Every structure is written in C-alpha cells, then in structure tokens.
Amino acid sequence: MFKTFLQVLAILPTNYVAFTFFVGTMAMMAACVFFFFEMSNVDKKWRTSILVSGLITFIAAVHYYYMRGYNLETGESPIFFRYVDWILTVPLMCVEFYLITKKAGAKIALLWQLIFASVVMLVTGYIGEAVYGKETQSWIWGLISGIAYFYIVYLVWFGEVANLARNAGPAVQKAVKTLGWFVLVGWAIYPIGYIAGTEGGLFGMKVFQGLSMDIVYNIGDAINKIGFGLVIYALAQSDKGSTQSA
Numbered sequence: 001m002f003k004t005f006l007q008v009l010a011i012l013p014t015n016y017v018a019f020t021f022f023v024g025t026m027a028m029m030a031a032c033v034f035f036f037f038e039m040s041n042v043d044k045k046w047r048t049s050i051l052v053s054g055l056i057t058f059i060a061a062v063h064y065y066y067m068r069g070y071n072l073e074t075g076e077s078p079i080f081f082r083y084v085d086w087i088l089t090v091p092l093m094c095v096e097f098y099l100i101t102k103k104a105g106a107k108i109a110l111l112w113q114l115i116f117a118s119v120v121m122l123v124t125g126y127i128g129e130a131v132y133g134k135e136t137q138s139w140i141w142g143l144i145s146g147i148a149y150f151y152i153v154y155l156v157w158f159g160e161v162a163n164l165a166r167n168a169g170p171a172v173q174k175a176v177k178t179l180g181w182f183v184l185v186g187w188a189i190y191p192i193g194y195i196a197g198t199e200g201g202l203f204g205m206k207v208f209q210g211l212s213m214d215i216v217y218n219i220g221d222a223i224n225k226i227g228f229g230l231v232i233y234a235l236a237q238s239d240k241g242s243t244q245s246a
C-alpha cells in the first residue's frame with residue numbers, strides 16, 4: 001500500500017531522501033498557509049513578523065518542490081537549490097530578530113551584522129560543498145563557516161540581540177531565549193549534515209558516516225523554519241491586545 005503511494009509519487013520505495021523532500025514540501029506549504037491566515041489574528045504590531053515567517057516557509061516550499069524533482073532525476077544532492085533557499089531564508093530569520101527587538105531600540109546596523117555573518121556562513125559552506133565537497137580540504141570551508149555561525153550564536157546569546165531583549169519586556173525576552181536555543185541547537189544540525197556529506201569530515205576525521213546529508217538538512221529545515229515561525233506566533237499570541245509596546 002505504502003509502496004503504491006511512493007510509485008504514484010515516482011519515488012522508489014528505498015529512496016528515503018526523495019521522500020523527505022516530498023514531506024518537506026507539504027510541511028512547508030502547510031506552515032506557510034497557517035502563518036499567512038493567522039496574520040489577521042494577531043495584534044497589528046506583530047503582523048510583519050508573522051508575514052516574514054510565512055515568507056520563510058513559502059520560499060522553502062517552492063525550493064523543496066524543485067529539490068525533490070532534481071534529486072529524483074539525477075539522484076544527486078540539489079546543492080545549488082539548497083543554498084539559494086538558505087541565502088534567502090536565513091537572512092529573513094535575521095530580520096525576525098531585528099523586528100522583535102526593534103521596539104527596544106535595535107538599529108539597522110545590527111540587522112546588517114547578522115545578515116553579513118549568515119552570508120559568510122553560507123557562501124563558505126557552499127564553496128565547501130559545491131567546489132571542494134569531494135576533497136579533504138572541504139573541512140577548512142566548514143570551519144570558516146562554523147566561525148561565522150558561532151558569531152551569530154554570540155550575538156543572540158551574549159551580544160546586542162541579548163542586551164536588547166533584556167529591555168524589551170518579558171514576552172520578547174522569552175521569545176529571544178527560545179529562538180536562541182533554536183540557533184544553538186537547531187542550527188547545529190546543519191554542520192552534522194555537512195560533515196557526513198563532504199570528504200573532509202570534521203578536521204579530516206570521518207564521523208557521522210552513513211548519515212545522508214540531505215536527510216539531515218531536511219530534518220534541520222523542518223525544525224528550524226517551522227519552529228522559528230511558531231515561536232514568533234506564540235509571542236504574538238501572548239502579547240495580544242496588550243497596550244504596552246513590545
């Protein structure tokens with residue numbers, strides 16, 4: 001029965017990678033519809049944040065649709081579509097941090113700092129996969145990417161984002177804390193996929209062998225893109241109708 005389903009989808013029963021691309025497409029689409037419809041159910045000041053959550057999952061849904069097709073036709077990792085998706089959606093996640101701390105005084109310079117770090121993280125990761133993915137030196141690119149990643153973690157946990165959140169009232173503070181956990185733990189899923197899927201491993205050591213890079217990335221995306229949006233949604237719900245500016 002399940003086998004027939006997969007045949008209809010043109011996914012071979014053993015192709016778990018393509019299957020997770022298919023489920024990913026649906027999950028992102030559903031989340032996107034949810035966020036767009038809920039925009040009218042939250043206080044006006046949260047609407048842009050919920051809109052951005054909807055855009056993140058919309059962009060992902062479209063890319064997942066193409067990634068599934070690419071993977072089915074070539075049997076390979078859709079590295080290019082993957083990074084186009086990330087280079088659009090990760091900066092939008094930075095926009096979320098900026099938007100929710102803006103009332104506490106976040107400056108546009110902070111947004112650019114976050115975006116710059118995420119672009120460095122993703123461009124070096126792309127070079128490591130697309131150019132050096134089958135060579136041992138891929139670990140060097142992963143390391144540079146990791147440094148940019150830890151800079152984002154620093155900003156959110158101890159840097160300006162954390163400082164602003166402390167002055168932004170308990171609801172925003174709580175949301176930033178939860179989003180901080182997503183960045184620290186949820187985003188740490190990605191380097192695992194990178195280590196498993198590139199030749200250089202972890203400083204040249206072979207770990208996480210046998211894991212599929214794409215399945216790891218797909219799990220990471222589902223947790224982080226939908227989870228991030230739900231944290232913002234919960235913040236908007238908890239702050240409904242209060243007159244105090246966030």
Ligand SMILES: *C/C=C(C)/C=C/C=C(C)/C=C/C1=C(C)CCCC1(C)C
Nearest residue numbers: 125142145146149187190191194224
């Ligand atoms: C929606 C997509 C998200 C949240 C993607 C996040 C991606 C990362 C945090 C990727 C990080 C990487 C490293 C820290 C080192 C190895 C290379 C990357 C690009 C996989």
